Each structure stands twice: as structure tokens, then as C-alpha cells.
Amino acid sequence: MKKFTASFNYIKSTGPRNEYALDSSKLVRMIRSWGATLAGIGDVRQGLAREFRHIPVGISIAVAHPPVKDSIISKGSVIAYTNQFPQIDALLVNIQKRIVSYLRSRGWKAFAIPPDTDKYDPSFAARLYPLFPHKTAATCAGLGWVGKNGLLVNPDYGARLSWGTVLTDAPLEVTREPYLKGECHGCNRCVEACPAGAIRGIQWTRDVAGTPLLDIEKCALQMEYHRKVIGSCICAHCIVACPVGRRGKVLSLKQNKISTN
Numbered sequence: 362m363k364k365f366t367a368s369f370n371y372i373k374s375t376g377p378r379n380e381y382a383l384d385s386s387k388l389v390r391m392i393r394s395w396g397a398t399l400a401g402i403g404d405v406r407q408g409l410a411r412e413f414r415h416i417p418v419g420i421s422i423a424v425a426h427p428p429v430k431d432s433i434i435s436k437g438s439v440i441a442y443t444n445q446f447p448q449i450d451a452l453l454v455n456i457q458k459r460i461v462s463y464l465r466s467r468g469w470k471a472f473a474i475p476p477d478t479d480k481y482d483p484s485f486a487a488r489l490y491p492l493f494p495h496k497t498a499a500t501c502a503g504l505g506w507v508g509k510n511g512l513l514v515n516p517d518y519g520a521r522l523s524w525g526t527v528l529t530d531a532p533l534e535v536t537r538e539p540y541l542k543g544e545c546h547g548c549n550r551c552v553e554a555c556p557a558g559a560i561r562g563i564q565w566t567r568d569v570a571g572t573p574l575l576d577i578e579k580c581a582l583q584m585e586y587h588r589k590v591i592g593s594c595i596c597a598h599c600i601v602a603c604p605v606g607r608r609g610k611v612l613s614l615k616q617n618k619i620s621t622n
């Protein structure tokens with residue numbers, strides 16, 4: 362395991378600090394025992410806005426989605442996959458609270474960035490999304506890469522996960538090597554499956570993280586069309602089409618409707 366060796370400007374903390382009590386592997390095991398499917402710890406300094414540089418360790422947490430066949434909504438000619446699961450987000454928030462409480466009780470600063478579905482919440486934390494996306498913590502923690510579809514792709518679950526992040530100044534060890542580039546290689550299934558032609562087919566690399574992988578306007582127009590027809594801003598053909606972490610043949614959303622995951 363790679364030792365995290367940053368030096369920090371510590372901020373006043375509430376509890377007695379005991380850095381020897383912090384063990385990354387133990388913390389990851391605890392997080393998984395609280396219900397996370399995946400958890401990892403990374404050095405996120407490269408992706409941090411100036412506002413966060415004093416809390417440079419990212420704890421990335423993910424919970425897997427239910428089977429695709431249970432999450433398809435269709436009406437008329439529109440078929441979409443919902444990747445919004447309130448029960449999963451509630452679990453992520455609960456896990457984040459436990460992590461924050463655990464770290465603060467040991468004297469470290471800890472700050473939770475809530476799951477993506479809260480991103481329209483006007484609260485302070487939700488306004489931080491543009492400054493620190495969950496994808497950054499997940500790639501730094503070695504839990505996956507950013508796919509051509511612009512989503513975090515994990516080798517075992519593809520893009521069928523919801524994510525949360527806790528930032529901290531606790532001196533935790535990095536749990537895995539970070540992903541520095543995408544592993545999509547010659548695959549273009551999400552590009553071909555996107556009904557809006559919004560995915561540009563660009564391979565992500567961390568050094569050019571600002572390159573737009575999607576035409577956001579085209580994606581938003583497609584979502585708006587779905588909202589009018591089926592009443593929900595959902596689409597996610599690009600999630601279902603992804604073969605990563607799927608056993609056997611990967612089916613399109615249309616085929617998934619009549620098949621199993």
C-alpha cells in the first residue's frame with residue numbers, strides 16, 4: 362500500500378487526535394460493513410479547487426444499482442433507465458455521516474459531498490459539485506475511470522453505481538493506484554446507444570480532465586424530451602449499453618426490457 366505523505370495545515374479540531382488509530386484498510390472494511398458496495402481512499406490534491414486544498418484526502422464510496430431490468434421506465438416510443446434511487450442515496454448519506462463522525466471524533470477535519478441526486482439542492486454542500494465531482498475521488502482512489510460516456514466506470518459494476526465522497530485531512534494511506542486514463546479502448550457502445558448523439562467518443566485522461574466528453578446541450582434536450590413524455594428527466598442508454606462488469610451478452614435498453622440483467 363502506498364503511504365500518503367502530504368503535510369497538512371491542520372485546522373482546529375474537536376476531539377483528541379490520534380493518528381496511529383487510523384488505518385485505511387480497517388476504515389474501508391468498516392465502510393463496507395455499513396453497506397457500501399465499494400470504498401477507497403485517494404490523494405485528491407490534483408483535482409481540488411483552492412477552497413479544498415486543506416483537506417486533500419478523498420474517501421470514495423459507491424453503492425450498486427438494482428438490476429437493469431427492474432429500473433426501466435417506458436411510455437410510447439421512449440424507453441429510459443432510471444439511475445436515481447432515493448433509497449441508495451439515503452444509504453450513502455448515512456454512510457457519509459458515520460465516516461465524518463468517526464474521523465471528527467478522532468480530531469480530524471471531515472466534510473461530506475452528498476450524492477449526485479442532491480445536486481440541485483440549494484444547500485452549501487450541493488453548490489460544491491462543480492468544484493469537486495465524485496468522479497475525481499473515485500479515479501484517485503483507484504475505483505474506476507471516466508468512460509467515454511462521461512460516467513465513472515468500475516471494472517466490476519460498469520457505470521451502474523451511485524457515488525458519495527468524504528474529504529478529510531486525516532493522514533490515511535491511499536488504498537489503490539489511481540486511474541490516470543480511461544480503459545474503454547476500442548469500445549464505442551455508449552456512443553452508438555446514445556439517442557441524442559451526445560457522446561463524442563473521446564478517451565478520458567486525467568491530464569486533460571477539462572475536455573468535454575459529452576455535448577451537454579444535446580443530452581439535456583434528450584432528457585427534457587423524456588421528461589415531457591414519461592414525466593422524468595432520465596435516459597441512461599449510455600449506462601445500460603456499457604459492457605464493463607456485465608456477464609455474458611450486453612443488451613440494449615430495448616432488449617433489456619424483455620430480458621434479464
Ligand code: SF4
Nearest residue numbers: 555580583596597599
Ligand atoms: S443520458 Fe441519454 S442523451 Fe445523455 S449521454 Fe447518456 S444516452 Fe446520451
Ligand code: SF4
Nearest residue numbers: 508509545548551603
Ligand atoms: S460503453 Fe464502452 S466506451 Fe462507453 S463507457 Fe462503457 S466501456 Fe467505455
